[in-house]
Amino acid sequence: MTELVELEKRGVIAHLTLNAPHSLNALSDAMLAALKARFEALAKDRSVKVVVLKGAGKAFCAGHDLKEMQAGRAGEDGGRAYFADLFTRCAEVMQMIPALPQPVIAEVHGIATAAGCQLVASCDLAVAAEGTRFGVNGVNIGLFCSTPMVALSRVVPRKVAFEMLTTGAFIDAARAREVGLINRVVAPGALESATADLAETLAKKLGAAVALGKRSFYDQAEMGLAAAYAHAGAVMVENMLLRDTAEGVQAFIEKRPPDWA
Structure with missing residues (x-):
């Protein structure tokens, strides 16, 4: 069918x-x-x-x-x-x-x-x-x-x-x-x-980071400037606390590919 x-x-x-x-x-x-x-x-x-x-x-x-x-x-x-x-x-x-x-x-x-x-x-x-x-x-x-x-x-x-x-x-x-x-x-x-x-x-990007970013992108677009910065900052905190983000940053520092789960 x-x-x-x-x-x-x-x-x-x-x-x-x-x-x-x-x-x-x-x-x-x-x-x-x-x-x-x-x-x-x-x-x-x-x-x-x-x-x-x-x-x-x-x-x-x-x-x-x-x-x-x-x-x-x-x-x-x-x-x-x-x-x-x-x-x-x-x-x-x-x-x-x-x-x-x-x-x-x-x-x-x-x-x-x-x-x-x-x-x-x-x-x-x-x-x-x-x-x-x-x-x-x-x-x-x-x-x-x-x-x-x-x-x-x-x-x-x-x-x-x-x-x-x-x-x-x-x-x-x-x-x-x-x-x-x-x-x-x-x-x-x-x-x-x-x-x-x-x-x-x-x-090829970290899916969890893209998902967080996409939601934040549309949410902040409906806000005033100060509220948008506050919202985006909170989202970045959540992003930084992801295990794979920590690994991605460390891999960049060590000049190697990230070992993402």
């Missing part, structure tokens, strides 16, 4: 593939449920140090399933309850990404539109192929991308986000890198290897 979100483990790196190419990997109800289940399992899997998220077929993700959304209007309330539930479930899945202990890298090709662009913005890192297009283009059909806006406006400058949201215009991979939506742009044929190289670099 074909799974909507396929999981392949390559050593300590987990590869998740959105596997609905016929719908450009739209975030249908079933796709959101499958992603949630995968993230819940990965959050408990200490054997995985890095997660790569990609899409099967011609695109990364085209956003919500519009046909499914239209069908949701059939309720007596015209779809209000269904839409409220849909956007709540989607927001929950997006928030699971920064909450995961492992760094999540989006491997992006084709298009990443609306909630698909939100998915890229929600990932910790992103590598995209030349020719990839990004957009929060719901305004073109009368639906302002308010929930994608939350993730987008936190990773790109406000005026860039607002222009994308109000014009519905797409940006290419080069512009996406320029404004901070993605980290790297590579030739299409090098996308998989470039993402793998980045994932392997992260996987």
Whole structure:
């Protein structure tokens, strides 16, 4: 049976593939449920140090399933309850990404539109192929991308986000890198290897330290300056008290590889 979100483990790196190419990997109800289940399992899997998220077929993700959304209007309330539930479930899945202990890298090709662009913005890192297009283009059909806006406006400058949201215009991979939506742009044929190289670099680091740092990174971003320093200092204390951190520091002093458990 074909799974909507396929999981392949390559050593300590987990590869998740959105596997609905016929719908450009739209975030249908079933796709959101499958992603949630995968993230819940990965959050408990200490054997995985890095997660790569990609899409099967011609695109990364085209956003919500519009046909499914239209069908949701059939309720007596015209779809209000269904839409409220849909956007709540989607927001929950997006928030699971920064909450995961492992760094999540989006491997992006084709298009990443609306909630698909939100998915890229929600990932910790992103590598995209030349020719990839990004957009929060719901305004073109009368639906302002308010929930994608939350993730987008936190990773790109406000005026860039607002222009994308109000014009519905797409940006290419080069512009996406320029404004901070993605980290790297590579030739299409090098996308998989470039993402793998980045994932392997992260996987070589002390996993416990990266997990502590990732959580602290997002927590402090929501704080004022003084509170952020206080929080980050407390996290560094916890990090320094790890056995493997003590070993890593000593190994550096002694100019040898660390003996991490």
